[in-house]
Amino acid sequence: MRRGRFAPSPTGELHIGNAFTAVLSWLQMRSAFGAFVLRIEDIDGARSKSEYVQQTLADLRWLGLDWDEGPDVEGPYGPYCQQERLSLYEEALSQLEAHGRLYPCFCSRAQLAQVASAPHGLFADEPRYPGICRDLTPAQQAELAVHKHPALRFRVPEGEISFVDAVAGVQRVDMAMGGDFIVRRADGVFAYQLSVVVDDAEMGVTDVLRGMDLLPSTPRQIALYNALGKPIPMFAHVPIVLDVMGQRLAKRNRSITLRAMREAGVAAEEILGVIGYLAGFCDTCQPISLDNLTDRFELAKVPKHPVRLDAMSARVLHLRDVGANEEAG
CATH class of the missing domain: 3.40.50.620 (HUPs)
Incomplete structure (x- = not known):
């Protein structure tokens, strides 16, 4: 059986770029009927915070992702946090x-x-x-x-x-x-x-x-x-996801985090729609379910260059002046 994983570092809240990678990793395994593992890369204890671990799990579950093994799901290859390994x-x-x-x-x-x-x-x-x-x-x-x-x-x-x-x-x-x-x-x-x-x-x-x-x-x-x-x-x-100004996303900009989007009223299906659009699986940013996105998953369609949030995707995500916020950081 194929086995994939998503391995975030708990140094901040997940943003749309992190979600892009997490969802594609999940889609790759689910479309292949493989196992999906969540691992917490907290090897740098000075920068990692336990509250971000819990927020990461909550954000991923809100998107609809599940995992077969992880810090809160027992499995044969645990523990699933680096500080315990x-x-x-x-x-x-x-x-x-x-x-x-x-x-x-x-x-x-x-x-x-x-x-x-x-x-x-x-x-x-x-x-x-x-x-x-x-x-x-x-x-x-x-x-x-x-x-x-x-x-x-x-x-x-x-x-x-x-x-x-x-x-x-x-x-x-x-x-x-x-x-x-x-x-x-x-x-x-x-x-x-x-x-x-x-x-x-x-x-x-x-x-x-x-x-x-x-x-x-x-x-x-x-x-x-x-x-x-x-x-x-x-x-x-x-590809990495860039903001509307063509700059890399940063966890310090709270407006691009999943929690901020959820609190602003953005639905999980809307974020999935943007991810599907950026990945080349969908022609527009229309809301989409994980099941439908799984049917459209195809790595050959994924761009080889960084993908940029355009006006349409930024509007769906309720983002405003993201580039300016990044520079002011």
């Missing part, structure tokens, strides 16, 4: 370390800032790590450890990683472009790249549908799947 990430680190795939990195923010002028790698806001700590001797590591607790970096394999994304198409990436990446921060927090791979592998996820902004992370995650000896899921990266 820390031992699994430790085990993965031990496995990687035993195979020589990790090394301590003592670089300070100031040192990394000095390489900010270096060519950017897989991420537009992240220069390629030049391997400053890659070949330190044990003696050098011990000396540096006296003054600073290190982060842990993963040694990326040489060569190219390729995969076929169900939306973006064939992807080929030279792993040297991004350099070695962090899997555990110096403060002890496990990095997203590691935790998401461990969770999806341990939960038997076969299909990962998520936002296009995470497409650059995929080669790194595939490298981790290979290093841990885990099967690689199928990927589908759907």
